[in-house]
Amino acid sequence: MDDRTAIDELVFIRKVIEDSKRSVVENGKGYILWGILVFLGLMSVYLGYVFKLPTNSPWVWVVLIGFGWIYTLASVFSKKHEKHVRTFAAKILNSVWISAGLSMTIIGFIATSSGMINGLALSPLMSTVLGAAYFISGTVYDSKWVKLLALGWWCGGIAMFFIANIVQILIMALMMLALQVIPGFIFYLSSKKEIK
């Protein structure tokens, strides 16, 4: 065996490993679903406040977040049976998003109903947690644009800590669309391309 063949072998190994890494590509459905659910919740609060509608109720959140969790858990269990491959990266990503989601659910429901956290602190806190989850995801995917989303969530979180009025809810809703739903669609389209 000569140098050239050895290099070819190493290049081949690298290509195979990179190719299989792409098998963890996110289908984006979870991002889209959660983004839309939270967006709807935030808009119900905003519109309820501005137009004095009865939509500003904690029950709206219970229904939306409850639906999100049922869908998420159902898809996690069904995926266990249909996946052709299990990767360490996918395991890490699942853990990151389940733990981030659980933390946000605890902060959103328990911390506010106990009175420990002011409702106005919710959006910036959620934004900060989302920033951490996106940063880890960006590292696992080795993707700069996903890491930039983290930066967007963190900057938004910092800004919202200084906006103690209803505009904060609108900002969070728009961030949810721009930094969660749209990236979800990008993931969805690239996963479709990958399958083809």
Place this chain on the structure above:
Amino acid sequence: MNDFDYQQLDDVIHSRIRLALMALLISVEEAEFNFLKEKVNATDGNLSVHLKKLEEANYISVKKEFIDRKPKTVYSLTKTGIKAFELYVAQLEKLIKK
């Protein structure tokens, strides 16, 4: 003149398809037969032969299960397999550095 002894290279791994299988399995935790087949672009028979050879060398472990009455065969690298693959890559790198 290159004095590298190519016979040092592991024969079990030193085949395109088995090398691809080892590289695939090193980057995932476990993979199903169909996933491997799709990735290495091999026929069922050909793939089975190569997987058998890796299994005989104790480089991979096989787990068979039934999901909704459908058989599923899942493969993963063993510790011996990981060591053998690392050694193989190290030998290739050594050859290049010479």
